[in-house]
Structure formats: structure tokens, C-alpha cells
Amino acid sequence: MDIKEIMTKLNHRYPFLLVDRIVEREPDKWIKGYKNITFNEPYFNGHFPENPIFPGVLIIESMAQIGGLMFSEKEKGFLVGVDKTKFIHFVRPGDQLVTEATKIKEFGQYAKVEVKGSVDGKVVAKAEVTYYFENVEE
Template sequence: MDIQWIMRSLRQRYPFLMVDRVLEHEPDRRIKGIKLVTINEPYFAGHFPDEPVMPGVMIVEAMTQTAGLIYSDAESGYLVALNNVKFTRFVTPGDVLVIEAEALERVGPFAKARVRATVDGQEVSRAEISYKFMSRGRE
């Protein structure tokens, strides 16, 4: 699934769109996507100029967006909880962040996914992420 499908499915836009491509997708079951990490990312100007490292919060955002695409039938998803978040390696410009997620449960408007991010086959982060899905414009 290309960037056009991703942009139809997610509300985020530059500089917060953190999924570049979906490689595999089984709706309501699992997904595998990538984020191409380039030196042109706006956060690298200040994190850190002499030794650029992707902020953990941006890794989590990429994981959250990718995992949320498992539930591509939902109109709009919002992050409601992060559990068991771990960071195990730095992500730097030139890395390809591969994000794999599996659905854990979905009850009414709530859903949970287990997510793992890797670079070159080495884990950089993992988490359990919970969402609330609703129609756009509703709170």
C-alpha cells in the first residue's frame, strides 16, 4: 500500500506523517510498514545537531500510526494508552525503521496492538498501544 492509501487512512500530514509505505496488511490482524529516516526530518535540527538521533517520541508516533492502520476501516483513531514501552537502540538518519504490529483485541471503539520496530533486523523499540476510534469531528 502506497503513500496515497496511507494518506487516505491517516489524518496526519507533514511533518507528522510517519509512515512511508505499508508492506503487508491483514485488516484487523497485522501490519508491516516502514518509515524512511532522513536527515531532512525537522527534529534533527535540534536533536542533536552534531549527532542526530531520532527522538523516542517520534519512534512511538511512527509505531502508533502504523499499528493504527491495522484498523483501516475506522474513521479516526486516537492514542489512549502506551504500555510496556522500551527503547533498545538509537535510530539515526539513513535508517529504515521497519514497524510490525499485531492486533491484540478490539472491543467497541477501543483497540489494542502489540508493536515492534526494528532497523536492520535489530529491535529498536516495542510497546503495546491502545486506541479509541470514532467518527471524525466527534469527541
């Protein structure tokens, strides 16, 4: 999925569209995508000017957006929970944050996904993310 297709699936837009490409996907099972971290993004002006670090909350948001695209056939998905979150290494401008997400389970209008972010093959963050989907037939 390139950025044009991603934008048809997610309602997010700059500066909160935090996915650049989906490279592999098996709908409702797993997905792999990435976000390129560039110095010209607005949050680096304050986080932190002399030691720029991609904010942890945006790492989670990027991983959650990619994980949610696993279910792109469903309508109106929302992030409703983040559990077991760990930040292991900093993410900096010039890095490519690669996210791999795997479905743990679906229950009613909810789905729980394990997300793992890495840079250069080294895990930088991981979490379990829960989504709620409107208009899902049970």
C-alpha cells in the same frame, strides 16, 4: 499501501506523517510498514546536531500510525494509550524503521496492539498501543 493511499487513511501531514509505506497487512489482525529516516527532517536540527538521533516519542508515533492503519476500515481512530514501552537502540538518519504490529484484543470501541520497531532486523523499540475508534458499531 503507498503514500497516496496512506494519506487517504491518516489525517496526519508533514512533518507528522511518519509512515512511508505499508508492505503487508491483514485487516484487524496484523500489519507491517516502514518510515525512512532522513537527515533533512526538522527535528535533527536540535536532536542532536552533532549526534542526530530520531526522537523516541516520534518512534512511538510512527509505530502507532502504522499499527492504526491495521484498522483503516474504521473511522476516526485516536491513540489513547501507550504501555510497556522500551527503547533498545538508537535510530539515526539513513535508517529504515520497520514496524510490525499485531492486534492483542479489541474491546468495544477500543483496540490494543503490540508494536515492534526494527532497523536492519534488530529490534530498536517496542510497546503496547491502545486506540479508540469513533463511529464503530458494536
